Amino acid sequence: MTEFSDSEILEKFRDEKSKHYAFNLLVDKYRQRVYWHIRRILIDHEDANDVVQDVFLKVWFALDNFREESKLFTWLYRIATNESISFLNKKRKRFFIPLVNVEYQLAQSLEQDVLFTGDKIQKLLQQAILKLPTQQRIIFNMKYFDGLKYEEISEVLGLSVGGLKASYHHAVKKIEKFMENH
Amino acid sequence: MKRKSKIESKGFSLENSESAKMENPFSVPSGYFQELGNQVKSNIQNLPTLDSANVKNPFAVPEGYFASLTEAIRDRIKSASTPSGFKTLASEIFRRPQIRLSLATLAILVVLLIKFTQKQELSIPENITCEELGNSIYIHELDEYFLVDELGNLPAGSTNGNTEQDVYIQWFMDNNYDINYKDIENHL
Known part of the structure; x- marks a missing residue:
């Protein structure tokens, strides 16, 4: 199947006749990347499924206003990150979980998750990542798992490249220390 | 003078650290410390090095998930x-x-x-006249047997009708006499 470029998809989306077709192309192109980004933040598949649908719903209503000042995929990542963070905040409020404990709860849910297929070391790595503060965790995931460049992460999160490098370095040190001790 | 602590009063001094070291109450399985070193080394060797070549996705999704996601x-x-602006607004309000x-x-x-x-x-108003009751359209809806039951239990003289006549009517009714109103008036 031919993969359309972002600008081709956007052009088709702006034409009322091919709007739905263009949106399907966009979903097909980015659904997996967006889903995995959300899943690594929220851990639970059902939560990730809810949020990924919300993200594309927002994209549908906001795409007309997308001015191509940033890349389409960094814009999608930004929406996905914001939606995931607000989902975690809602979860904290709904279940009266203290701010620091939501990641602890996610680590607990990993134990019973049938859709976690990693081995013992992979589980330990995820538990180490879940010990990081939310923003540092997101930075680590984007760099380590998604292989994004610092410039791209900077565009998504609106943070300086220098700050991101320092944050990633500290995250790696913390994770290594956690894994050595467990 | 320094007060003796509870522990000291039981004959034990925290200052006597040498004797405390000698009497370690815990023990480990035999050969534990030799094994520990090897275990730590092996754990470190098995650690995934955090470079991109070792990245594995440990999460899975249900079968056919991404195909159904677009749908x-x-x-x-x-x-x-589909819903109108009002419906969207209403659902947004009721969501909270x-x-x-x-x-x-x-x-x-x-x-x-x-x-x-x-x-x-x-x-029901406390004071109601017979005239008001008679003019009321609801009087026709009252059950006849209900009226007989209710008024029959009232003491003589408590109704606004002819008391002597009422007594006769009651007597005739109680004794199952078939008699009409004119007969009573003639008798009186």
Whole structure:
């Protein structure tokens, strides 16, 4: 199947006749990347499924206003990150979980998750990542798992490249220390 | 003078650290410390080095999930696009639990208020004349047997009719006499 470029998809989306077709192309192109980004933040598949649908719903209503000042995929990542963070905040409020404990709860849910297929070391790595503060965790995931460049992460999160490098370095040190001790 | 602590009074001194070291109450399995070193080394060797070559995705999704995801998103968009602006606004308002709770409380209060005021309207006025009762359209809806039962239990003289006549009527009714109104008037 031919993969359309972002600008081709956007052009088709702006034409009322091919709007739905263009949106399907966009979903097909980015659904997996967006889903995995959300899943690594929220851990639970059902939560990730809810949020990924919300993200594309927002994209549908906001795409007309997308001015191509940033890349389409960094814009999608930004929406996905914001939606995931607000989902975690809602979860904290709904279940009266203290701010620091939501990641602890996610680590607990990993134990019973049938859709976690990693081995013992992979589980330990995820538990180490879940010990990081939310923003540092997101930075680590984007760099380590998604292989994004610092410039791209900077565009998504609106943070300086220098700050991101320092944050990633500290995250790696913390994770290594956690894994050595467990 | 320094006061003796509870521990010291039982013959034990925390300052006597040498004797405490000698009497370690814990023990480890035999050969534990030799094994520990090897275990730590092996754990470190098995650690995934955090470079991109070792990246593995440990999460999975249900079978056919991504194929159905596009469909699910399309359905969400369809249902979100269908309602009118008012419906969207209404659903957005009712989505908030505080507003739902406030509206439910308000609805209960309104129902209670209506019930209370209706009860006031339905209460029977204490003083009602026979004329008012006779003119009332509701008198025709009253059950005849109900009236007989209710008025039959009243003491003689408590009704506004001819008391002597009532006594005769009651006597005739009690003794199963078939008699009409004119007979009674003639008799009186």
